[in-house]
Amino acid sequence: MGNNESTVGGQTAIPAKETYVWYKKFMMEYPSGLQTLHEFKTLLGLQGLNQKANQHVDQVYNTFDMNKDGFIDFLEFIAAVNLVVRGKMEQKLKWYFKLYDADGNGSIDEKELLNIFMTVQTLNGQQTLSPEEFTSLVFHKIDINHDGELTLEEFIDGTKKDQDLLKIVSKSFDFSSVLKLIRNGKQPDTGGGFLQIT
Ligand SMILES: [Ca+2]
Ligand SMILES: [Ca+2]
Ligand SMILES: [Ca+2]
Secondary structure (H helix, E strand, C coil), rough: CCCCEEEEECECCCHHHHHHHHHHHHHHCCCEEEEEEEHHHHHCCCCCCCHHHHHHHHHHHHCCCCCCCEEEHHHHHHHHHHHHHHHHHHHHHHHHHHHCCCCCCCEHHHHHHHHHHHHHHHHCCCCCCHHHHHHHHHHHHHCCCCEEEECCHHHHHHHHHHHHHHHHHHHHHEEEEEEEHHHHCCCCCCCCCCCCCC
């Protein structure tokens, strides 16, 4: 374990040497130092999506664009990579919470969750439960005080306790495939290598 790791946004950061490798990659790909939404979609091979899926990807982009200037700069990029590579489950769940809370009011309501599950179905194909069924199941399970809103606490506690739910949540934006795409350039690696950082 490294002993001189710095901290970015409360997470353990990637060591400087690795950061430099990412920096070179990033600057080679985006000489202006900024990645646009269009480039983000190109990187992930996500063109020609339907409207729902597109909105979902836009929102993913927005959660990474922390200063909300419409671009992802290197610091934001490395924070995203950091979350993918080193983020603990709880940090990832916090990120998912931010992603699901579409109106940013600090809680997830049924409509927001339903939207996410509908998108997941679009992206990943038919699931055993319909998005509606799944949404009510989730609220039944983890909306502890039954007020129709999931707080950050309810969301994190509930998801951590339920492996099935955790799986679905992780599927709604698959970090591992994102990382592979970033690492390998534009050809998705279908092989096994998972989170291998040199
Ligand atoms: Ca930005
Ligand atoms: Ca909300
Ligand atoms: Ca609640």
